[in-house]
Amino acid sequence: MSEVVTFTLDGKSVTASEDETIWQVAKREGVGIPHLCHKDAPGYRSDGNCRACMVDIEGERTLTASCIRHPAEGMVVNTETERATKAREMVFELLMADQPDRHAHPDPESDFWRWSDNIGVTASRYAPCERPAQDVSHPAIAVNLEACIACNLCERACREVQVNDVIGMGWRGSHAAPVFDLADPMGLSSCVACGECVSACPTGALFEKSLMDETAATRTVYPDETVDSVCPFCGVGCLTSVSVSDGKIVKVEGRDGPANENRLCVKGRFGFDYVSSPERLTKPLVRREDAPKDPELKLNPSNYLTVFREASWEEALHRAADGLKESYGAKGGAGLAGFGSAKGSNEEAYLFQKFIRQGFGTNNVDHCTRLCHASSVAALMEGIGSGAVTAPFSSALDADCIIVIGARPEQNHPVAATYLKQAAQRGAKLVVMDPRHQGLMRFADYALVFKPGSDVAMLNAILNVIITEGLYDSQYIAAHVDGFEALKEKIADFTPEAMEPVCGIDAETLREVARLYAKSGKSIIFWGMGVSQHVHGTDNVRCLIAMALTTGHIGRPGTGLHPLRGQNNVQGASDAGLIPQVFPDYRSVEDPAILAEFEDAWGRTLDPQRGLTVVEIMDDILAGGIEAMYVMGENPAMSDPDQHHARKALTSLKHLVVQDIFLTETAWHADVILPATAHAEKLGTFTNTNRQVQIGRPCVSAPGEARPDLDLIIELANRVGLNWDYSGVPEVYEEMRSHMRSLEHISWDRLERDGTVTYPADDDHAPGNEILFGQSFPTSDGRARIVPTDLVPPAELPDADFPLVLTTGRMLEHWHTGAMTRRATVLDAIEPEPVVSMHPKEIRKAGLEVGQQVRVETRRGTITLTLRADRDVSTGMLFIPFCFQEAPANFLTNPQLDPFGKIPEFKYCAARIAPAMLEAAE
Numbered sequence: 031m032s033e034v035v036t037f038t039l040d041g042k043s044v045t046a047s048e049d050e051t052i053w054q055v056a057k058r059e060g061v062g063i064p065h066l067c068h069k070d071a072p073g074y075r076s077d078g079n080c081r082a083c084m085v086d087i088e089g090e091r092t093l094t095a096s097c098i099r100h101p102a103e104g105m106v107v108n109t110e111t112e113r114a115t116k117a118r119e120m121v122f123e124l125l126m127a128d129q130p131d132r133h134a135h136p137d138p139e140s141d142f143w144r145w146s147d148n149i150g151v152t153a154s155r156y157a158p159c160e161r162p163a164q165d166v167s168h169p170a171i172a173v174n175l176e177a178c179i180a181c182n183l184c185e186r187a188c189r190e191v192q193v194n195d196v197i198g199m200g201w202r203g204s205h206a207a208p209v210f211d212l213a214d215p216m217g218l219s220s221c222v223a224c225g226e227c228v229s230a231c232p233t234g235a236l237f238e239k240s241l242m243d244e245t246a247a248t249r250t251v252y253p254d255e256t257v258d259s260v261c262p263f264c265g266v267g268c269l270t271s272v273s274v275s276d277g278k279i280v281k282v283e284g285r286d287g288p289a290n291e292n293r294l295c296v297k298g299r300f301g302f303d304y305v306s307s308p309e310r311l312t313k314p315l316v317r318r319e320d321a322p323k324d325p326e327l328k329l330n331p332s333n334y335l336t337v338f339r340e341a342s343w344e345e346a347l348h349r350a351a352d353g354l355k356e357s358y359g360a361k362g363g364a365g366l367a368g369f370g371s372a373k374g375s376n377e378e379a380y381l382f383q384k385f386i387r388q389g390f391g392t393n394n395v396d397h398c399t400r401l402c403h404a405s406s407v408a409a410l411m412e413g414i415g416s417g418a419v420t421a422p423f424s425s426a427l428d429a430d431c432i433i434v435i436g437a438r439p440e441q442n443h444p445v446a447a448t449y450l451k452q453a454a455q456r457g458a459k460l461v462v463m464d465p466r467h468q469g470l471m472r473f474a475d476y477a478l479v480f481k482p483g484s485d486v487a488m489l490n491a492i493l494n495v496i497i498t499e500g501l502y503d504s505q506y507i508a509a510h511v512d513g514f515e516a517l518k519e520k521i522a523d524f525t526p527e528a529m530e531p532v533c534g535i536d537a538e539t540l541r542e543v544a545r546l547y548a549k550s551g552k553s554i555i556f557w558g559m560g561v562s563q564h565v566h567g568t569d570n571v572r573c574l575i576a577m578a579l580t581t582g583h584i585g586r587p588g589t590g591l592h593p594l595r596g597q598n599n600v601q602g603a604s605d606a607g608l609i610p611q612v613f614p615d616y617r618s619v620e621d622p623a624i625l626a627e628f629e630d631a632w633g634r635t636l637d638p639q640r641g642l643t644v645v646e647i648m649d650d651i652l653a654g655g656i657e658a659m660y661v662m663g664e665n666p667a668m669s670d671p672d673q674h675h676a677r678k679a680l681t682s683l684k685h686l687v688v689q690d691i692f693l694t695e696t697a698w699h700a701d702v703i704l705p706a707t708a709h710a711e712k713l714g715t716f717t718n719t720n721r722q723v724q725i726g727r728p729c730v731s732a733p734g735e736a737r738p739d740l741d742l743i744i745e746l747a748n749r750v751g752l753n754w755d756y757s758g759v760p761e762v763y764e765e766m767r768s769h770m771r772s773l774e775h776i777s778w779d780r781l782e783r784d785g786t787v788t789y790p791a792d793d794d795h796a797p798g799n800e801i802l803f804g805q806s807f808p809t810s811d812g813r814a815r816i817v818p819t820d821l822v823p824p825a826e827l828p829d830a831d832f833p834l835v836l837t838t839g840r841m842l843e844h845w846h847t848g849a850m851t852r853r854a855t856v857l858d859a860i861e862p863e864p865v866v867s868m869h870p871k872e873i874r875k876a877g878l879e880v881g882q883q884v885r886v887e888t889r890r891g892t893i894t895l896t897l898r899a900d901r902d903v904s905t906g907m908l909f910i911p912f913c914f915q916e917a918p919a920n921f922l923t924n925p926q927l928d929p930f931g932k933i934p935e936f937k938y939c940a941a942r943i944a945p946a947m948l949e950a951a952e
């Protein structure tokens with residue numbers, strides 16, 4: 031505990047903790063001391079270099095920088111003595127000499143000018159020094175170093191807050207200035223465009239181009255209003271502050287949310303203009319009677335009106351509902367299916383699944399979680415009775431040992447990654463396990479680049495060491511865990527020596543990692559798609575659960591299991607019952623008592639059997655079963671595996687309703703297209719990977735006739751006779767909550783008041799429980815269960831014809847199928863074209879050339895794209911992101927499913943590569 035001290039500030043006696051700075055106490059007491067190099071925000075270390083915050087301390091010969099000086103008992107501090115004010119004025123005057131004129135300044139409203147106004151410094155008597163050249167090489171950020179005051183906030187932002195290590199301070203004395211790694215200019219550096227430096231810069235020397243004139247020399251845009259919301263991209267759930275000018279989003283800043291503490295990544299900060307894209311759907315569309323459905327999809331967005339025609343809302347909704355009713359009439363619920371959205375809100379997910387279940391008496395309702403953490407959830411439900419994370423990612427800061435396996439958080443959960451990197455820098459041991467190298471490995475004590483698809487071998491070897499070396503926690507096991515004996519028996523053969531050739535990691539390293547994980551006081555595991563997207567995905571997760579349960583690394587701060595959830599609301603959509611096996615809160619549709627409860631609530635007979643999952647639905651369509659679908663906010667024509675098959679299925683539907691914000695590849699197959707509002711245009715709650723429920727708010731109005739998703743679901747429900755009458759989003763939230771124990775004590779009003787609440791919460795006021803299962807597990811008997819696993823190889827191994835392993839995934843700048851981010855100017859400027867990445871050695875070996883067009887082929891399809899050299903990709907492997915519609919990676923992927931999670935094997939199939947020009951010769 032820090033000591034409390036009493037001192038005098040401007041004649042007033044104040045108490046403060048020793049840890050506080052004089053600047054902080056002054057702020058608290060309502061005394062505003064100018065500051066430039068000091069940023070009053072979490073994660074920023076005070077540096078005391080700019081001297082703008084000087085104060086006078088009685089008895090001291092020199093003035094002192096209040097941002098780094100701590101108060102002491104009895105100290106007498108004066109902020110307004112003549113000496114202090116003159117010194118501060120002098121600092122501003124000297125700095126102003128070097129600034130460009132205010133009317134031509136990068137940001138005439140910057141902190142620098144605000145403080146200058148505040149203390150009355152308007153001009154400088156001093157001569158300017160030489161002016162550095164402008165750097166506009168970066169698509170999002172303008173660098174006007176003539177406005178730089180060398181306060182090094184950008185360096186702290188880059189290195190200490192976001193831990194990206196791109197910016198450093200170069201040169202000396204009055205020449206000191208930020209420099210970017212690899213090379214100036216910024217656009218050629220390894221900058222990941224998180225924009226933290228822009229947000230930190232007190233002068234506008236680093237500034238958003240979106241607020242500037244075309245030359246990016248001076249600011250021209252001043253927002254009319256700013257709305258508090260939440261980021262629409264990933265499961266981290268960064269809180270945002272969205273600035274709007276002339277009805278358009280012009281800037282996004284991070285807010286101090288529990289998941290992000292003001293931080294953002296490139297998508298959240300600079301990926302906003304998809305919302306105002308001219309390609310937004312603005313009118314309902316219906317397919318022209320004479321327009322054939324083409325599974326090969328010759329996309330030509332400019333002539334979409336030859337395939338569709340614009341319709342009134344009345345006609346479009348009528349047709350949409352009629353087609354669903356017709357199939358229901360012909361086949362009953364078995365003839366229909368719905369894909370809801372993890373990009374939509376909890377309320378939308380809840381009403382979507384209710385619409386399908388209540389409207390058509392079928393459980394054929396699913397969403398992208400099936401392609402994502404379905405196997406993780408299957409294993410977690412089986413093992414510990416809950417599919418959500420047991421601890422937030424910020425728990426990494428409390429951990430002694432952190433394992434990250436099959437995930438690439440620097441790219442896919444960038445803000446979460448900042449906490450992992452900070453934890454490693456503070457001394458936590460970091461183990462990164464992935465068949466592909468990644469930046470996070472720079473921070474790792476152990477980087478295990480193992481053979482793809484061999485997780486079970488590697489993890490069972492680790493379990494073998496934990497058991498044979500007696501590193502398990504027998505007390506914890508006795509009190510909380512079943513299945514240990516069976517594991518012990520199974521694991522006996524999986525010695526590190528036996529598994530070394532299978533997974534490619536030497537036995538001694540496996541032993542060291544096992545000891546590190548088991549012996550550390552607090553160990554936590556994070557995982558992602560590299561673990562889940564396999565035919566043995568559930569087994570992979572079973573191993574991770576067994577590691578946590580045998581060692582008791584669960585239920586305490588700094589320990590636990592954290593599947594990094596992907597979409598901004600995949601946790602919430604799953605919780606809300608957007609899955610075929612369960613109602614809201616994971617309550618089985620096959621349990622008669624639960625079924626009866628929902629039949630009672632919804633006033634109809636419901637389907638007593640689990641429905642079909644995403645890939646099963648596609649198969650069922652082709653088998654002549656399902657004939658009508660409603661797809662909202664998903665793009666299965668890009669995201670499902672084996673696209674030739676999936677698109678054929680979509681083509682053979684009798685009736686397809688697509689509700690989206692863009693004319694996606696899926697929408698091209700539709701009979702009716704309903705234009706919806708984007709995230710930034712509507713109200714709703716979203717649940718992030720940490721189980722934090724947060725409100726997203728409308729920031730701009732919808733384009734054209736686009737309507738909120740929730741209204742559209744209600745419209746359709748009423749047209750199939752459900753008589754729904756909701757007064758608005760809060761009422762839907764409250765109805766959903768009435769079915770969900772997990773949201774007890776988290777009312778809409780509370781969310782409005784508190785901003786973020788973590789579920790589960792114990793009462794209406796106490797903060798939610800971040801760490802779960804310290805006492806017991808939500809299973810029938812309160813105990814957790816270990817399920818031992820065997821080696822199951824990937825479904826399709828390389829062979830003479832297809833000698834390489836193809837793995838697919840993501841890019842930092844793009845979101846999944848590219849629907850949103852390909853239409854975000856900055857993001858598409860950074861990654862504009864489809865690429866396949868290969869190790870430079872392999873490229874040479876194959877006689878290929880970097881940058882050339884190549885064909886990548888699997889047993890299911892071929893695509894043509896540009897070859898990129900990437901040392902991260904292991905030899906023998908290819909990596910392709912699935913965001914490019916010009917070369918859809920999912921033409922190639924294998925639709926084989928994990929038997930438990932029903933997730934396809936996106937991460938492994940056999941492939942070959944050849945120069946594209948051979949195509950003509952063949």
Ligand SMILES: Nc1nc2c(c(=O)[nH]1)N[C@H]1C(S)=C(S)[C@@H](COP(=O)(O)OP(=O)(O)OC[C@H]3O[C@@H](n4cnc5c(=O)[nH]c(N)nc54)[C@H](O)[C@@H]3O)O[C@H]1N2
Nearest residue numbers: 436437438442466482483558559560596597839842845846
């Ligand atoms: N920029 C961006 N961020 C995103 C998304 C996006 O589209 N773009 N999508 C969001 C969504 S929905 C999700 S689910 C998350 C996904 O986030 P991640 O889970 O990080 O996803 P991926 O990049 O697909 O795959 C992760 C890692 O799995 C590794 N891998 C491949 N094969 C194997 C294997 O056999 N074993 C193991 N252990 N690892 C393997 C890959 O090398 C890769 O590094 O990202 C979310 N965040």
Ligand SMILES: Nc1nc2c(c(=O)[nH]1)N[C@H]1C(S)=C(S)[C@@H](COP(=O)(O)OP(=O)(O)OC[C@H]3O[C@@H](n4cnc5c(=O)[nH]c(N)nc54)[C@H](O)[C@@H]3O)O[C@H]1N2
Nearest residue numbers: 398401402663664665669689690706709838846847849936
């Ligand atoms: N090869 C390969 N394939 C994969 C994966 C992989 O790693 N490799 N990963 C899988 C995973 S983990 C996932 S989660 C899936 C994701 O698969 P999808 O969910 O199909 O992908 P998205 O591109 O996120 O699709 C979201 C859609 O919602 C629309 N949209 C955005 N906001 C709104 C809104 O407010 N309202 C409405 N109505 N629509 C909106 C977008 O325009 C877009 O069409 O992909 C899976 N597919």
Ligand SMILES: [Mo]
Nearest residue numbers: 401402596597
């Ligand atoms: Mo996902």
